[in-house]
Amino acid sequence: MNIIDKALNIFAPGIAAKREQARTEVVRQQAVRKVTNSLIGGVGSNGRGYGKHGASTTKSSMLFWKTPVGDADxxxxxxxxxxxxxxxxxxxxxxxxxxxxxxxxxxxxxxxxxxxxxxxxxxxxxxxxxxxxxxxxxxxxxxxxxxxxxxxxxxxxxxxxxxxxxxxxxxxxxxxxxxxxxxxxxxxxxxxxxxxxxxxxxxxxxxxxxxxxxxxxxxxxxxxxxxxxxxxxxxxxxxxxxxxxxxxxxxxxxxxxxxxxxxxxxxxxxxxxxxxxxxxxxxxAPIIESLKQLSQYTNAELAAAVITSMYTVFITTPADDEGGTPFDGVGMDDEDLDGAEDVPGATGDEIKLGQGAIMRTDPGEDVKFADPTRPNPNYEAFVRAMLKQIAAALELPYEILTKQFTSSYSASRGALLEAWKMYRMRRAWLSKTFCQPIYEEWFVEAVSKGRIDAPGIFDDPAIFAAYTKAEWHGPSQGLLDPTKEVQAAVMRMDNNLSTGTRETAEINGGSWEDNVQQRAYEQTRLKKLGLVQAAPTVVTPSEPSNEGDEDNDDEEGGEQN
Known part of the structure; x- marks a missing residue:
């Protein structure tokens, strides 16, 4: 007990009792907090577990990171x-x-x-x-x-x-x-x-x-x-x-x-x-801010390049107290300004800039040429780095987003395969949420109008599903090496890993049914005209080829400069 408490006990015992009660409550709360932190691992305040890292509220890098919790709404x-x-x-x-x-x-x-x-x-x-x-x-x-x-x-x-x-x-x-x-x-x-x-x-x-x-x-x-x-x-x-x-x-x-x-x-x-x-x-949505800033940066660089292309000069004049008259553009002939353009925000008496414009100077005036730093040597590298982050957010390889395939064959093919993982996922989503429901509604009308014969379709949901089952095939991803990829398709069919219908759709977006019917007609016509049908080419698996992979190790992992 300090001297203040002793004095209060003598002259104001009521106040002294309240101070003692408050002091006891503080001690109790500290004890409760200590026990609680020991039970839950001291998240945040005690610096344990995630409280030392992502959930920290004391680190300088996290101190002002406020993330209120909200539902989807x-x-x-x-x-x-x-x-x-x-x-x-x-x-x-x-x-x-x-x-x-x-x-x-x-x-x-x-x-x-x-x-x-x-x-x-x-x-x-x-x-x-x-x-x-x-x-x-x-x-x-x-x-x-x-x-x-x-x-x-x-x-x-x-x-x-x-x-x-x-x-x-x-x-x-x-x-x-x-x-x-x-x-x-x-x-x-x-x-x-x-x-x-x-x-x-x-x-x-x-x-x-x-x-x-x-x-x-x-x-x-x-x-x-x-x-x-x-x-x-x-x-x-x-x-x-x-x-x-x-x-x-x-x-x-x-x-x-x-x-x-x-x-x-x-x-x-x-x-x-x-x-x-x-x-x-x-x-x-997650990259709107980055995209807007990149767009503004690009526009600024473009505007700067256009302005500096005008070969801008600055005219300096003696000060007024030395008897000089500042140059105000008054008295210039119209031909001096031929082809010139107004400076943004300039009035009629101010200097105009233009491609190759020549202007007179008065006695005592000097001309200084601008020292432009355009094009910015760091522009391309910075934009490329930003586009790589944007491409990653869109689940696209950088080469696909910018349509720049400057790496080796294997790197380009790897980029295409990575992109097609996302393409197939979204294609399956579109076919399931848009194409298939509409097809089922159309099928019901076609059967109801008697244009398609489907007995029992309305008797059982399982029968309805059996009749309306469908596959949806989109355009192929294209062939970087047709020989290799056709060989792979033939091997998949030979080993029952795929079907002719699927492979035809993925290779060129065609119809296997239409192809075989047309081929049968063509063979019949050849036989009728007495022409010999060429023997089918036997496709055998080839050894892995490094053709086109002549790039060095540095190029294998990135683009060429």
Whole structure:
């Protein structure tokens, strides 16, 4: 007990008692904190486990890193509109973003994912002849719908162009919606139409914003179990002229599944990253800041290069107190300024710059030439380093993003193979979420109208799945060495690791069925005309070749300078 406490005990015993009580409480809390830290490993404050590293709150590098916890609604849904705006702006104004989006669309969708009916003939009990008849019937009827613009509600695109539009819209906006209304139209065999709706039109109606916010978020409505049951769409895009949240806008609630038939009314294309996430984010969302800064840096370098190309000079004049008159450009002849351009922000009496412009100087004036440091020698190296990080975020090799294959054959092939891992994953996603559901809806209409014979299809879901089973093949990845890769394809088929249909589609995007029919016709014609059919070439596995790999070790791991 110190002297203050002793004095208080004599003159103010009540205050002394409170001080002692407070001191006891502090000691108790310190003891509790010490026990708690010992039980949980001292996370953060005690510097144990992750508290010494990623969860540290005392290290200088982590001291100001504040990361509040938010659910998918807080972290994603509330920020999606701004992400969409900026992603689209970069798509329209940044060359590297446009190249990334269009490159992904070209390699993943290309001319479209083509249907290959793969119904389970064994389960359905179909004979070989019946299976061939059904396959031909499906392909013929599907072409009537998918190969024309009659499948599009707007009448602008065929089914394969709709695939590309849906995919690139998903990349830019994060998600896209496809409605499948039945709209009978003249000269159209099938009534099914595909109506693509941009992401912005799906939003929570203003009169429901503050009503049951847990059930309706960003225009997506769920039930008590969290299952999506409906979407809310505006009849106008928020960026359209005259758009008003409370005025002329009309909102429509569309059930995801039909109440009587259970058919899918709305397809929602997006890639979820978190549980509870109902809306998608643009593919460039994590690198928007880097892309914008890179775009600004590129524009600044370009502007600097243009300005310095004008061979700029500076005119210095004596000071006023020495009797000189500062040069103001007054009195110059028009021909002196021929071909010159105004300096940004300059008035009519100020000097103009131009390509090769010559200007007079007054007595006592001097001319000094600018010493430009353009082109910036570090520009290319810096941009290359940034593009490598951007490419990694997009799951693309740097060579694919920039279309620069300056390394060896093996390095280029490795880059292509790495890219195609992502291409195949996204292609499978597109076929499962867009192509297959639409094909099933079309198949139902074709059977209902009697254009395809599929007995028992509505009796059992298993029979329905057996009839509508399909494969979707897109354009091939191309051949760096056709001989090697065709040999590999033949070996895969010989060892039952693949099929002729799959290999044909992946090598050149063709149809194995069409190829064998055409080949049979060609052989028949050759025989009829008395021509000898050349013996088929026997393909044997070749030894690994290092042809084209003459680069040195340094080039094997990177690009040539």
């Amino acid at each position: 807080t972290d994603i849904h509330q920020n999606v509109p701004k992400l969409r705006e900026r992603a689209r702006d970069l798509h329209m104004g940044s060359d590297i973003v446009a190249a990334a989006h269009k490159g992904l669309r070209t390699n993943i969708v290309g001319t479209g994912l083509r249907l290959n009916p793969a119904f389970d003939a064994s389960y359905l009990g179909l004979t070989k002849e019946h299976a061939e008849t059904l396959r031909s019937s499906i392909q013929r009827e599907w072409a009537l719908w998918a190969d024309t613009t009659k499948c599009d509600a707007a009448g602008l695109n065929d089914f394969y162009e709709l695939q590309g539009l849906a995919f690139i819209s998903t990349l830019m906006s994060g998600d896209v919606f496809a409605l499948m209304p039945s709209k009978p139209r003249p000269w159209s065999v099938y009534d099914l139409k595909v109506n693509l709706i941009e992401a912005d039109r799906c939003a929570t109606p203003p009169d429901k914003v503050n009503i049951d916010r847990e059930r309706i978020q960003s225009g997506v409505e769920v039930d008590a179990d969290g299952m999506v049951v409906a979407y809310h769409f505006s009849n106008r895009h928020p960026g359209a002229g005259g758009y008003s949240l409370s005025g002329s806008n009309e909102w429509v609630r569309v059930n995801k599944y039909g109440k009587r038939t259970g058919r899918v009314n709305v397809l929602h294309l997006f890639e979820a990253e978190r549980p509870g996430q109902r809306r998608g984010i643009p593919v460039i």
